[in-house]
Amino acid sequence: MLYQQPLPAPYPTLNDDELKARIVHAKNELGSRVVILTHHYQRPEIVEIGDMRGDSLKLAQFAAAQEKAQYIVYCGVHFMAESADILKRGNQVVVLPDMGAGCDMADMADADDVELAWDELVSILGHHSIMPVTYINSTAALKAFVGKKGGVVCTSSNAEKIVHWALQQRKAVFFFPDQHLGRNTCKRLGYTPESMVLWKPGIPLGGQSPERIRDSRVFLWEGHCPVHAMFTLKQIRALRAQDPQFKIITHPECPMEVVDESDAVGSTEYIVNTIAASSPGSKWAVGTEMNLVNRIAKENPDKTIVSLNRYMCLCGTMNRIDLQHLAWAMDSIVAGRPENVIRVAEPLRSLARSALDRMLSMS
């Protein structure tokens, strides 16, 4: 996680109304020169004041399509702002209001560790036999590594299509950093969990034998999302025993046994749209981050919406973006000295772009 400097006066002492007034004033000053993107996991007051909300794919596509906006203020986490910077046009500027807004899962796959693992795998399987696929929840350095090797990025909305493509191009796929999304996706494509190899970083050959590696087509990096790891099969069974009318809808970052038992599985955008389209009176238990579950409940008053885990928490890093940081970031743009600019340097930028472009052309 990166360091965020403490905010200067007066931001820490302003109340919410004063902060909102500042943000609205800055939006009016900047007009079409600024766009505020908000991920579905953002706080309600941030989503309300933003211009666009969505999942990682929708926001990446939206960022790439911006022609007018000179400033893209990304209310999400670091890898999302990096992706927007990689996809931006000309001299657009991407701002992340709080540098401490990282992603624990993305931090689990360090590009140098991946490179070491790759060399080990290649020494057994040979060159050009493995396709690297990275979830968009990864650093720009890892996306660049994947791009250099002819690989591709995916999101939770298109993982199945992308991994299917990858396995048509080469004999095996190496999927980073989320073992659960990788496993759930490959299972839907017909691979058994036993046939997939879990690669443990830092252990020779990822803890596998050369024979096992030679026999496998799917290699999963041992990373996960600590937020989605909090959903269990036991919770689903308890809820169904209590009220069988509940339908379970979960994000594919959840463990396989949770996804297997769910009635519906998909990205944050899919979860929002599926519940919105369901009939009045429906009951849903949702397996994803809590800011989003609360918003869905508010926007669907004719339905019963609960978290699958009643002790569920927020994504702490997503939640770091608050009105204080957004007001500070917006004011800095108006003043002509934008703070927290995200810049991915060359050659990483071009290499990562090739992996992202490959995804966008298939989405």
Ligand code: 13P
């Ligand atoms: P989505 O692309 O589904 O919004 O997922 C992003 C994420 O970080 C989920 O934890």
Ligand code: SF4
């Ligand atoms: Fe990362 Fe998990 Fe937070 Fe999504 S919910 S941003 S994967 S830590």
